[in-house]
Amino acid sequence: MTFAWLSFIAEVVIIGTGGAVRLTGSGLGCSEWPLCTPESLVPTQELGIHGLIEFGNRTMTGVVGILALVVLALTLVHLRARRQLVTVGWFALGGIALAVLTLVVTSSFVAAVSAALLAVIAAAIVTIRRVPARRDLLVLAWLVLIGIVAQGLVGGITVLTGLNPFIVGFHYASSVVLVTLTAAYLVRAYDVPGPRERAVPAWFAILTHVTTLVLAATIAFGVLTTGNGPHSGDRNVIRTGFDATVLAHVHSWPGYILLGLGVILTVAAAMLRLRPLRWLVVLLAVIAVQVVVGVIQARNGLPELLVGIHMVLAALSAAAFTVVVLRLKRPAGHVERPAGR
Template identity: 75%
Template sequence: MSSPTRPGRWLLIAAWLSFVAEVVIIGTGGAVRLTGSGLGCSEWPLCTPESLVPTEELGIHGFIEFGNRTLTGVVGVLALAVLVLTFLHVRSRRGLRLTIWFAAGGIVAGVAAAVIAGAFAAPAFVVFSSVVLVAVIAAAIVTVRTVSERRDLVVLAWIVVAGVVAQALVGGITVLTGLNPFIVGFHYVSSVVLVAVTAAYLVRAYDGPGPRERAVPVWFAVLTHLTTAALAVTLAFGVLTTANGPHSGDANVIRTGFDASVLAHVHSVPGYVLGGLLVLLVGAGAVLRLPTLRWSIALLAVVVAQIVVGVYQAREGLPPIAVGIHMVLAALAAAAMTVVVLRLKRPVAPVAGVDEGDRVEASASSN
């Protein structure tokens, strides 16, 4: 069977919308935290014990929190749309049928487990979400094996779907634990990972099918991965710093116990290292005319903007709008870094008289 061509327009539109939604929900999640609306809705998935939607008594905080929850549904629908369209693109109707069966079974099992949990005064929604997440993971494992072409797209689409379900689960736990700073931080990091995965899906979709070969020198690839590590460390300390800052999501939330001023200085060190490494990547990419150059420049621009915003917010006492911009820029940096890493390789150009198996073997030997 011939390999599917590049995904069609509707799949690419859905993939782009999924990426944008993942970035936007980081912004709305930041708004929840920065306006002190983290507990605007006291329950999960209901907003109050008696109402799914916020009431007037909750004020603006309830509507801000509920708006972020509503966007979670939009993110989930878009993730499912990408998954379904991906199965149709790779012509795996069996995989799509199995997905529907797993979805139905997971929902039924989740409802049953939630009813039992409720009888024992356990958090029903957490139990429901956990069962559905297990069903999603099982469906991913089973259906990926039914796909012979563009398995990379199917895997990436499943990761986003599973991530959205996991985020709903973590969101519920966040509310139930009264905005535990570590769980809130994990919630944010998970969102950044999903932004990176949706960006990876777009890159692989536009690249098309077939084997790939290294497009840069080995030392440049190593330098790029070191830059990725520096970005990860910077993000980790940034999350820890925010967890100890003034914007915890609610005035009554207990901090993690670290000194925020010290963490801010620690956070800046890997940030400056990251900037220096990116200057090297851009310089080397320009001299050698590497395929990573354009996205390395984009990433450097985002990181420079991050540094400027970071310095500004530190000097101005962490104004909420600056912190929110800092959070969104971090997600965009992760997306750009993902593209740079994926551009370390390029699709193998077809060679007349060489079959697919020979090309795969040649690509493997070159790496």
């Protein structure tokens, strides 16, 4: 569980470092990918602080990748599927060989990483089919690893396209998804395995899922708003052409609705003593702080530090809500004390 927690923390941290890249205008601190410059893998002295910030974020990709690989390996060991570790090793060697061959033939790093990504996906399909026990954990572990490899590819495309704001936004949204996946792994790892049954009234589950859509809309409009604001990652990057002031107001609408729904769910869970209560309280607290930070930053010209905090809090909101959704069910036949007792 230690490495699962480290994986979750690292996914949150890389959102912070990615935000630092954008907010300090270091998006093109390294002009190339996967090299930093045409001649160097690491930033040179001429690139200054921007090169260090951008390269630091790239380094974090390696950290989260190693942690995800360790979590996957330990999951296979825990499930007594050590033979599949050998399978994963062969696929890894095959993926590396395929990536090198693709690079030699096409001279394209994007094509090479894409080939490696296909090898990772193939390895996931093979091992998941061969290991019937706790497939929920295995699927989540593989999804995180696949997502990280894909994120590395998207990050490279982001640099090669000169920080296209839509790709930058997708890069951030994908990072939030990885945070939710690592959070889901932690929840399922602590849960009793086996069939699950609904632990809340049907109307409560429906309202929770509606709130999921509102949260997704809030994050999506936040990404679009940031893409048109002053923090595009580089002062020469052209925004998407939307009015950032209007978008800021549009972004706030689902945000306030999300806060209202959070209050309703929390009050209902407290009155009925439902399973998700504790995490609804956590979620409501994070959303409330998020709203306050959003209002302050909007009224003070979007200071970099507050924007960065806003980005990280959005990921933490998504993680907390992931726990809430998973707490809508419980292991079948498992008797729990009502929440709050």
